[in-house]
Amino acid sequence: xxxxxxxxxxxxxxxxxxxxxxxxxxxxxxxxxxxxxxxxxxxxxxxxxxxxxxxxxxxxxxxxxxxxxxxxxxxxxxxxxxxxxxxxxxxxxxxxxxxxxxxxxxxxxxxxxxxxxxxxxxxxxxxxxxxxxxxxxxxxxxxxxxxxxxxxxxxxxxxxxxxxxxxxxxxxxxxxxxxxxxxxxxxxxxxxxxxxxxxxxxxxxxxxxxxxxxxxxxxxxxxxxxxxxxxxxxxxxxxxxxxxxxxxxxxxxxxxxxxxxxxxxxxxxxxxxxxxxxxxxxxxxxxxxxxxxxxxxxxxxxxxxxxxxxxx
Amino acid sequence: xxxxxxxxxxxxxxxxxxxxxxxxxxxxxxxxxxxxxxxxxxxxxxxxxxxxxxxxxxxxxxxxxxxxxxxxxxxxxxxxxxxxxxxxxxxxxxxxxxxxxxxxxxxxxxxxxxxxxxxxxxxxxxxxxxxxxxxxxxxxxxxxxxxxxxxxxxxxxxxxxxxxxxxxxxxxxxxxxxxxxxxxxxxxxxxxxxxxxxxxxxxxxxxxxxxxxxxxxxxxxxxxxxxxxxxxxxxxxxxxxxxxxxxxxxxxxxxxxxxxxxxxxxxxxxxxxxxxxxxxxxxxxxxxxxxxxxxxxxxxxxxxxxxxxxxxxxxxxxxxxxxxxxxxxxxxxxxxxxxxxxxxxxxxxxxxxxxxxxxxxxxxxxxxxxxxxxxxxxxxxxxxxxxxxxxxxxxxxxxxxxxxxxxxxxxxxxxxxxxxxxxxxxxxxxxxxxxxxxxxxxxxxxxxxxxxxxxxxxxxxxxxxxxxxxxxxxxxxxxxxxxxxxxxxxxxxxxxxxxxxxxxxxxxxxxxxxxxxxxxxxxxxxxxxxxxxx
Numbered sequence: 001x002x003x004x005x006x007x008x009x010x011x012x013x014x015x016x017x018x019x020x021x022x023x024x025x026x027x028x029x030x031x032x033x034x035x036x037x038x039x040x041x042x043x044x045x046x047x048x049x050x051x052x053x054x055x056x057x058x059x060x061x062x063x064x065x066x067x068x069x070x071x072x073x074x075x076x077x078x079x080x081x082x083x084x085x086x087x088x089x090x091x092x093x094x095x096x097x098x099x100x101x102x103x104x105x106x107x108x109x110x111x112x113x114x115x116x117x118x119x120x121x122x123x124x125x126x127x128x129x130x131x132x133x134x135x136x137x138x139x140x141x142x143x144x145x146x147x148x149x150x151x152x153x154x155x156x157x158x159x160x161x162x163x164x165x166x167x168x169x170x171x172x173x174x175x176x177x178x179x180x181x182x183x184x185x186x187x188x189x190x191x192x193x194x195x196x197x198x199x200x201x202x203x204x205x206x207x208x209x210x211x212x213x214x215x216x217x218x219x220x221x222x223x224x225x226x227x228x229x230x231x232x233x234x235x236x237x238x239x240x241x242x243x244x245x246x247x248x249x250x251x252x253x254x255x256x257x258x259x260x261x262x263x264x265x266x267x268x269x270x271x272x273x274x275x276x277x278x279x280x281x282x283x284x285x286x287x288x289x290x291x292x293x294x295x296x297x298x299x300x301x302x303x304x305x306x307x308x309x310x311x312x
Numbered sequence: 313x314x315x316x317x318x319x320x321x322x323x324x325x326x327x328x329x330x331x332x333x334x335x336x337x338x339x340x341x342x343x344x345x346x347x348x349x350x351x352x353x354x355x356x357x358x359x360x361x362x363x364x365x366x367x368x369x370x371x372x373x374x375x376x377x378x379x380x381x382x383x384x385x386x387x388x389x390x391x392x393x394x395x396x397x398x399x400x401x402x403x404x405x406x407x408x409x410x411x412x413x414x415x416x417x418x419x420x421x422x423x424x425x426x427x428x429x430x431x432x433x434x435x436x437x438x439x440x441x442x443x444x445x446x447x448x449x450x451x452x453x454x455x456x457x458x459x460x461x462x463x464x465x466x467x468x469x470x471x472x473x474x475x476x477x478x479x480x481x482x483x484x485x486x487x488x489x490x491x492x493x494x495x496x497x498x499x500x501x502x503x504x505x506x507x508x509x510x511x512x513x514x515x516x517x518x519x520x521x522x523x524x525x526x527x528x529x530x531x532x533x534x535x536x537x538x539x540x541x542x543x544x545x546x547x548x549x550x551x552x553x554x555x556x557x558x559x560x561x562x563x564x565x566x567x568x569x570x571x572x573x574x575x576x577x578x579x580x581x582x583x584x585x586x587x588x589x590x591x592x593x594x595x596x597x598x599x600x601x602x603x604x605x606x607x608x609x610x611x612x613x614x615x616x617x618x619x620x621x622x623x624x625x626x627x628x629x630x631x632x633x634x635x636x637x638x639x640x641x642x643x644x645x646x647x648x649x650x651x652x653x654x655x656x657x658x659x660x661x662x663x664x665x666x667x668x669x670x671x672x673x674x675x676x677x678x679x680x681x682x683x684x685x686x687x688x689x690x691x692x693x694x695x696x697x698x699x700x701x702x703x704x705x706x707x708x709x710x711x712x713x714x715x716x717x718x719x720x721x722x723x724x725x726x727x728x729x730x731x732x733x734x735x736x737x738x739x740x741x742x743x744x745x746x747x748x749x750x751x752x753x754x755x756x757x758x759x760x761x762x763x764x765x766x767x768x769x770x771x772x773x774x775x776x777x778x779x780x781x782x783x784x785x786x787x788x789x790x791x792x793x794x795x796x797x798x799x800x801x802x803x804x805x806x807x808x809x810x811x812x813x814x815x816x817x818x819x820x821x822x823x824x825x826x827x828x829x830x831x832x833x834x835x836x837x838x839x840x841x842x843x844x845x846x
Contacts, residue, residue, distance in 0.1 A: 030719075031719040031722055031723060032716070032718035032719040032721075032722040033718075033722045033725075033760065036718070036721055036722055036725065037718040037721075037722075038364075039364060040364035041721045041724075041725070041734070041736075041764065042449070042450075042451065042736070042748070042764070043364075043450070044443070044450050044451070045761055046443045047443065047444075047445075047450060050443070050444050082356055083354060083355060083356045083357065083520070084357065084501065084504060084505070085505075085520050089520060090520055093520050093521055149553055152553075152554075152557060153557065156557070156561065157557050157560060157561050160561070163563070164554070164557050164558045164561045164563045165523055165549055165554050165557075165558050165563065166521075166523035166524070167521065167523065256550060256551040256554065257551055257553055257554055258554065259522075259523045259549045259551065259554040259555075259558070260523070261521045261522070261523065265353075265550075269353040269354070269550075272353075272716065272717070272718060273353075273718065274718055
């Protein structure tokens with residue numbers, strides 16, 4: 001296991017380097033001058049030149065690239081162009097909010113999706129299956145930001161049960177602030193994962209070993225939960241991994257609507273103002289996330305199906 | 313108009329909230345704190361010499377004071393209307409080149425940084441005019457030759473050219489607030505996150521989390537008397553829906569409004585008691601013609617645009633924040649043109665038939681197509697989509713691309729747009745918008761090294777610079793205004809740009825907050841030093 005993890009981490013280095021290079025090139029190709037974005041349209045040429053000198057944009061491109069890679073590798077991202085806060089401080093502020101939102105949404109999504117998917121597969125063609133399909137269809141059709149806005153208006157504005165905006169302070173307050181955004185993302189995630197669970201379980205239910213288990217007289221409950229579901233979970237884990245990654249990058253709209261801090265909105269804001277240090281830090285953190293989530297999925301795969309570990 | 317994610321959500325929020333608002337808005341805000349939320353991603357800086365974000369200036373002007381200011385809620389329109397702040401009196405020399413300020417004695421900086429003296433004033437103004445500072449109002453300081461202390465409580469400012477409007481243009485600007493020299497030198501760059509002023513509110517904290525923002529507490533020793541409300545909390549909530557809901561739920565008491573058609577009406581539907589404070593004129597919205605491009609080099613084509621664009625309709629669509637304007641200076645500003653002050657041929661009333669005739673005369677009886685782009689920012693996009701539709705009716709097809717705001721300005725500065733637009737707030741200094749937008753020295757350059765004269769006026773059609781120079785040399789207020797008006801009329805004849813409208817700055821206020829005055833005009837911030845909350 002340890003070797004597998006180490007190998008995966010080493011494999012990630014060229015990927016990260018490629019991502020960083022693409023980010024560097026993309027930021028330079030993108031139209032828009034960071035100096036103008038920060039100093040405003042009425043900035044004088046002297047002010048713009050002074051700003052470019054101060055942040056190193058007047059250096060040759062290769063020099064900018066080298067310092068970009070070295071700074072990224074050492075997690076030394078400097079200060080934000082826009083507000084002069086240390087980028088590390090901004091990441092430290094935003095990262096926990098994104099992580100807690102992703103984890104909470106994943107837990108809500110999984111807790112709802114797997115029982116719903118199993119019930120739907122077990123009761124194929126019955127009312128419960130139809131109900132589950134309608135739930136999934138709605139989940140697929142409704143964008144998370146819309147669901148977020150509706151939850152916010154109903155439960156925060158009208159009933160006053162939840163806060164309108166912000167991320168909260170202290171554990172209880174943070175959980176209170178987290179509830180609605182996590183529910184919005186979790187419900188959407190549940191729709192996707194429950195469909196995946198249903199189709200995967202139906203697929204597995206036709207396998208010989210499931211038939212054998214039934215023929216040997218195992219109870220239906222034992223057949224489903226011990227024999228079928230364990231194997232059906234492999235594609236679900238893959239789907240869950242992908243959905244975690246999409247939650248990480250796609251939580252921007254939810255963060256905006258709920259006025260929450262988070263990596264997504266930090267990154268979008270930085271792109272708007274061409275705030276290179278914040279963009280590079282955000283991308284590095286996101287890339288690391290991708291690597292770690294994939295690694296976690298591999299480990300869970302191995303735990304669910306030890307044969308996968310042998311192959312890896 | 314295209315439906316965007318934001319407008320879709322905002323519309324939904326409007327509909328659902330309108331249905332349910334009455335049932336349960338909960339007032340969460342305390343009675344000793346006024347909370348105000350702005351449409352920005354977060355604070356950029358609280359350093360007055362470096363600030364360019366309007367939302368931050370609310371905090372800057374509450375933490376610091378200027379020497380002289382306008383009456384609360386409006387711009388001083390005549391020199392006699394200015395009111396003292398840190399200067400108890402001031403005097404202009406007959407040639408309008410030397411200004412002498414007598415300072416208030418005994419005014420203390422926050423947090424024990426001592427008494428405010430002439431040394432702090434000289435330091436602050438010199439710092440604001442330092443070209444190395446990144447503030448957005450550098451041009452206001454170019455006329456200052458020297459700032460000198462004359463004793464502990466007297467400051468003398470010498471100008472290069474006469475300026476009878478020096479107070480209105482420079483001294484009352486947010487960037488000219490007085491900072492503690494000792495604190496600024498001691499804190500270095502950190503002064504932008506831990507400012508020390510003499511203002512009605514003292515800085516407490518700045519959180520990088522925009523929803524927590526900036527906390528300020530009342531300064532009991534403020535020279536104007538202790539503010540009645542104990543705390544001021546400035547927050548940043550960029551999303552329109554989130555900001556609107558924060559106001560409706562009582563989480564905040566004041567929010568920055570949206571400069572887009574229909575937004576204020578949607579708020580009024582939800583809560584008719586909400587107060588709308590609009591500081592007019594706000595930003596001047598201009599559409600420039602890149603006269604180096606055909607067919608915009610033809611004055612008949614440019615005049616056709618002027619007749620085809622129904623500026624009254626645009627102002628109506630953007631009500632209540634928008635006003636029709638005739639020249640570069642708002643009608644309420646000194647020397648601002650109005651319909652009555654213009655000959656009929658320079659009023660350009662909405663007349664599509666005349667526009668078509670001018671196009672035909674210029675060789676375009678069937679109109680023409682052209683590419684242009686605008687910013688995705690709500691005010692730009694809203695106005696330009698209306699312009700696009702109006703021009704289509706006279707046969708001019710504008711292929712309008714909506715691009716992100718940073719790219720938009722960067723491309724404008726590289727002479728890439730055919731009809732660049734600009735939305736800028738100007739103080740009541742009549743020469744300023746003309747100089748910025750039309751002077752030869754501000755001409756836009758393809759390499760980005762030029763200024764914001766996007767039409768190449770003054771170069772392709774000379775004459776404006778001479779008039780601006782004349783105005784600059786004229787010490788007499790009335791005579792200077794007359795020269796500026798002459799320049800404005802020349803601009804209307806040549807049509808290098810069209811002043812479309814002024815878009816006021818809008819704050820929506822919970823009626824529980826009383827300002828103590830009515831907001832009529834002024835900068836995009838106003839004092840809460842006498843505000844109360846019930």
